[in-house]
Amino acid sequence: MLIETTVAIALLAVIIVTILGAFSAITIATRRHQQQTTLDLVTRQEAEFIKSQAYSAAPKATPYSNIAVGGYNFSYQVLYYDPTQVAPAPQFSAAYGDNGLQELVLTVTGPNNATETLDFLKVQP
8 A cells, every 4th residue: 555655656756747847938938039039029020110210321420320229239231222133132231322222121129039030122212
């Protein structure tokens, strides 16, 4: 009778530890997913905020402003379109002059150093 009780308690302990481990993994995955979703939302809000600003022909001299969100860092690179570069296709490059079309490569770094990059175009009206 003592051996059967000991085996039953050991089996019950293994089952409880397994269930608690599963709950822990679910909690960690939920937190990570929530951070990634928030990072995606903040990145898209920042892109829309930059697109809503007046076109800057010289963003290094007159940079686009960023939204303020605690714990997130924003950086962007501006590439310029050159229609004269035809092989293999017109290209965007930081070396070209401004022709009224910019490709902005926005990088947002959030909590736990998670990053997201979004490319979008800005056209001079």
